[in-house]
Amino acid sequence: MSLIPYILAAEGLNKSFDGFKAINDLNFSLEKGELRTVIGPNGAGKTTFLDLITGRTKPDTGTLHFEQTNDLLKMNEYEIYRLGIGRKFQTPTVYTDHTVRENLLLSLAGPRSIWHSLFGKIRKEQEERMDEILHTIKLTSRAHAKAGSLAHGQKQWLEIGMLLAQDAKLLLVDEPAAGMTDEETYRTGELLLSLAGKHTIVVIEHDMTFVRQISQGRLVTVLHQGNVLCEGPVDKVQNDERVIEVYLGRKKKAA
């Protein structure tokens, strides 16, 4: 057991898909209250890493612990969720046939039993919490619209709102700014920053302006071919030879 109280610790993770190593001897640890940004070129294994944490896929080898004592590899999706780990998917995943408010209702922290779904009452403070979140994600006027009718960026926000409703300890946010305007992206960054400290957050992102906005000297992890290439503040990372080579360099060339 390590001395630092890591909220999440991954050691020696490996995961292959048909012989292709999506995650390759990955070591990763996260302190409580941290806001960590993870960057890396497409196919680096970022989403797969979140799949491993949340129980969507199981690694071939390695260990994965939450708050030291919880072995995530022995649990399924909803058990992991119940530990306090929430996730926003890369493609917005909301209940399209439900209203915005119903989406939040189903995400609210609370019992998940069939019994409760049948007989549980919605408490007043839960109603207020939903109003508050609707306000935060700027969807108050669309509260009773079907989530399927929202614009792409609004769906992203709704899914972030669902994470807020859940009140998770660890938030895993996969490319939250994809498909957003610059202004929306900025507001998303502010929202995530306002949550830092209270929650531990992992943000996966491509947009370097956004990464600069939210990392603010905090650690940035660069993933490449399923492995941590380097870790450090954004300035250091951006000037790292290897990073420029595999990621930024290629992007510059493309631009």
Next chain:
Amino acid sequence: MNTPLSGKMPTIALAAVALFLVVIMPALNAGGIVSDFTLNTWGKYLCYAMLGIAVDLLWGYTGLLCLAQALFFSLGGYMFGMHLMLMIGKLGQYKSDLPDFMVFLGLKELPGFWQPFYSFPFATLMVLAVPGLLAWVFGYLAFRSRIKGVYFSILTQALTYAAWLIFLSNDIITMGGNNGFTDFRTVLGADIRSPETRRILYIASAVALTLIFIGCKWLTTSRFGLIQRAIRDSENRVLFSGYSAANFKLFVFVISGMIAAVGGALYVPQVGIINPGEMATANSLEAVVWVAVGGRGTLIGPIIGAIGVNRLKSWATTEYPDYWLIILGATFVLVVLFMPKGIVGIPGQIRAIIERRKHRQTIREEDLAAANPSPEAE
């Protein structure tokens, strides 16, 4: 609920329909205005409607296309049929205490598992318990293994097929084989073929359908219903929101199986026969068509669909007996192509067309106004 018709249909209208089915129809029958034959036919339709609701609870609401509902319907029928067989007593062909088919098989005494079915309450309990237990065991295995989509449909069909084979053979299980149960005489001491008994059976069906409707309405509009539809639309999100989707599916699966079974148990005394043909896959598929035609994801849809398609069936099978399956298939295709929300969705479709027209109209008027600015406007 969120479909145009059922969402706005006032409770009063539904209550009026229920009153008509439960009270007025049988009263008209007692008064000689509605024939015994018609009432009996409607009694069957109402049982089909329960089967339709059972299918829709899984398919329309939870996204599980299940082809085993005719099996649960039949099991309910068989359980109650066992009681009816024992109630024949010595009135059968062979004047024996044993049901005729057992005498024919050369059995000397009643198999042990038949014994308790002399009791009406026991048989009634088994109508729910046996299909419920089968649904629980099958559902537990299927949902825990995360069997989904078309694989789930195929598996439910395989289950039905296996049950069909088992019931066909008197060697495996003494349940009447190919011929099943028939020639019932009495139910609770009353002559099962008398108009009075039939009327009571009809009323029981109407009451059962009403109660099932109310129960399902409550279920599907609760938070449970929200989760049910959430599983249908995005099972991943449900799992990653901390719900055990498998448990929720299992719960609906068992409830649905029991609803189908109630339909079957009320159906058998009204038609006077139950045999393995009733659990054929074609019957499950037909129930799926009722739901598609009526409007899936609603509770009123399966009722309208079950009654409507069966009316069509009784007409078609007398007028064009060879073409019924073709007509059924064509109906299904047409509905899927042109009425994705079924009959219940038609008002919404019409409204959408009118709105589009209006929208186009206003655009055209605006265009005209822009092209010829009127002098007064300046």
